[in-house]
Amino acid sequence: MTPLLQVRNIKTYFHTQDGVVKAVDGVSYDVERGETIALVGESGCGKTVSALSILRLVAEPAGKIMSGEILFDKVDLLKLSDEEMRKMRGAKISIIFQEPLTSLNPVLTIGRQISEGLEFHKNMSVPEGMQEATRLLKLVGIPHPERRVYDYPHQFSGGMRQRAMIAIAIACQPQLIIADEPTTVVDVTIQAQLLELIKNITKEHNTSLILITHNLGIVARYAKRVFVMYAGNIVEYGSAMDVYHSPCHPYTAGLLASVPRLDEPRKTRLQPIEGQPPDLIAPPMGCSFQDRCGYCIGECQKETPHLSEVTPNHYAACCVSQKGSRQWQKSS
Amino acid sequence: MAIAIKSTKAFERPHHSLWGDAIVRLRRNYFAMIGLGFIVLLAIAAICAPLITHYGFADQHLTEILQGPSWKHWMGTDQLGRDTFARLLYGARTSLAVGIFTQFIVICIGLPVGASAGYMGGRVDNYIMRFVDIMYAFPDILLIILLRSVLGGSIYMLFLAIGLVGWVNIARLVRGQIMSLKSRDYISAAKAMGGMGRYITWRHLLPNSLGPIIVSVTFNVPRAIFTEAALSYIGIGVKPPTPSWGAMIQDGFNLIFSKPYMLLFPAIALALLMLAFTFLGDGLRDALDPKLRR
Numbered sequence: 001m002t003p004l005l006q007v008r009n010i011k012t013y014f015h016t017q018d019g020v021v022k023a024v025d026g027v028s029y030d031v032e033r034g035e036t037i038a039l040v041g042e043s044g045c046g047k048t049v050s051a052l053s054i055l056r057l058v059a060e061p062a063g064k065i066m067s068g069e070i071l072f073d074k075v076d077l078l079k080l081s082d083e084e085m086r087k088m089r090g091a092k093i094s095i096i097f098q099e100p101l102t103s104l105n106p107v108l109t110i111g112r113q114i115s116e117g118l119e120f121h122k123n124m125s126v127p128e129g130m131q132e133a134t135r136l137l138k139l140v141g142i143p144h145p146e147r148r149v150y151d152y153p154h155q156f157s158g159g160m161r162q163r164a165m166i167a168i169a170i171a172c173q174p175q176l177i178i179a180d181e182p183t184t185v186v187d188v189t190i191q192a193q194l195l196e197l198i199k200n201i202t203k204e205h206n207t208s209l210i211l212i213t214h215n216l217g218i219v220a221r222y223a224k225r226v227f228v229m230y231a232g233n234i235v236e237y238g239s240a241m242d243v244y245h246s247p248c249h250p251y252t253a254g255l256l257a258s259v260p261r262l263d264e265p266r267k268t269r270l271q272p273i274e275g276q277p278p279d280l281i282a283p284p285m286g287c288s289f290q291d292r293c294g295y296c297i298g299e300c301q302k303e304t305p306h307l308s309e310v311t312p313n314h315y316a317a318c319c320v321s322q323k324g325s326r327q328w329q330k331s332s
Numbered sequence: 333m334a335i336a337i338k339s340t341k342a343f344e345r346p347h348h349s350l351w352g353d354a355i356v357r358l359r360r361n362y363f364a365m366i367g368l369g370f371i372v373l374l375a376i377a378a379i380c381a382p383l384i385t386h387y388g389f390a391d392q393h394l395t396e397i398l399q400g401p402s403w404k405h406w407m408g409t410d411q412l413g414r415d416t417f418a419r420l421l422y423g424a425r426t427s428l429a430v431g432i433f434t435q436f437i438v439i440c441i442g443l444p445v446g447a448s449a450g451y452m453g454g455r456v457d458n459y460i461m462r463f464v465d466i467m468y469a470f471p472d473i474l475l476i477i478l479l480r481s482v483l484g485g486s487i488y489m490l491f492l493a494i495g496l497v498g499w500v501n502i503a504r505l506v507r508g509q510i511m512s513l514k515s516r517d518y519i520s521a522a523k524a525m526g527g528m529g530r531y532i533t534w535r536h537l538l539p540n541s542l543g544p545i546i547v548s549v550t551f552n553v554p555r556a557i558f559t560e561a562a563l564s565y566i567g568i569g570v571k572p573p574t575p576s577w578g579a580m581i582q583d584g585f586n587l588i589f590s591k592p593y594m595l596l597f598p599a600i601a602l603a604l605l606m607l608a609f610t611f612l613g614d615g616l617r618d619a620l621d622p623k624l625r626r
Contacts, residue, residue, distance in 0.1 A: 087526060088526075090524065094524065099517055103521045104518055105518040106518075121526060
């Protein structure tokens, strides 16, 4: 069976006054039906832009998807007309945005905002939509949904707003949900609840999920496969287990080393990755991670490493690990 | 875990639309209600003017010219012996109509033009706004005089002329509001749910930009009344003897030192009307902000 979503070598560039920012530069990945994958990486590495590219919501006219294919159910989304694409959004693919505080319209009731998608795609009337919105609010765990459905966003707490965002995203029972750092702005206890909620909902409806995050802790628990992004490219991917236990790219190893762990002595210092990500307008020749990498060899500066299978079903774009050396695994 | 909800009736009853809520909030606002009350009262008085005073607006009492307030003439008479109170009541018809109808025309043109320029951006925006800039570059009064001569002298054409010149302000305001709002996250969210451009503009963008628009409109009502006054002064406004507050203020202004009450009464009336619109506008702006909902 073909995967639900096949992203093939997409390049999304932003044309700015200073030059062309290659925010996403040739990213490919697949998402199977019902599968949860994670896109991880630090801020500005292109995670969100690659997700917005799927929905064709990259801010125009500056941002543009230059090339590539996004096959959703064998249909290339990049070739659809605007109207056809509009019918996909919300109905087949939906997104949970990072900021529940600003992603809800302050002058519309929560109920109306949930029922919007149903009105667009399922031809529901407003009362029908409100009824469905109440059911959805109950489903995402809002107490007294029959009253809260008439509330405005500012009457909801941060966690509740994110629940409402989830309700909006699942309203039309899409086949794919993109969760763009859904738990960044809420506290740890709510994070766990929200992720369990998303997990249960996707499991129940066999929905695919792209989980975008920089929180490596949650990735291991919820995603089957992990894609690590750096400077607009995927630098490593494989099953969550493989990537965690034997990272094949020094960047992944660095990310893992900078996460606090309970099984280490308290006094141990976290190891940040030194330096800054490269300038995406004029990336350096060769490997994009070379300046921050402690294992750099001569080849890194000459040729751009491509993803290749390092161990079975575990791919990395690193000259060093492709030669068989993985010193960083000892240190982590 | 579907929850069976049998009837949709229960959801129709407590209908908290933006406007429904706004009215509830507006009714709690003391000053706004005073303002609205004054405007309504004045409108009723203007419509029922013949029932309130037995003087006609054009009746000349040549033995009683330029009198001060008395029991016979509550607000005195002007240089032609016309009762000021009667003229003030009849003049309210003209002035209220000028204030309100011109703003209606202004909104009908300015809102869609500004909203489409702001939402579409790019070339459409560029063309529309350059046209607006050209309109803006001419003095308003000059364009109105030009339109008056083209459209003819009836009072309806006066509304149209003032409206056709005034919409550029609202168009600019709306465009600015829409442009700043359209990059908000909730607009991306609405797009991500499959919202159409027009739907997003009307349902998401415009309600969020109503506050400044309403304030601008309420302040533009007295401005339109003044514009009419200025036009009457140069003889292309309302045709005499039809009274308007603006024309009365201009008449009174000529005799400001000898007969100050001739200026005083229409000026006070206009000031009170302005204040009433301002209170109402303020109240509306607050009422349309759901954050103040109690």
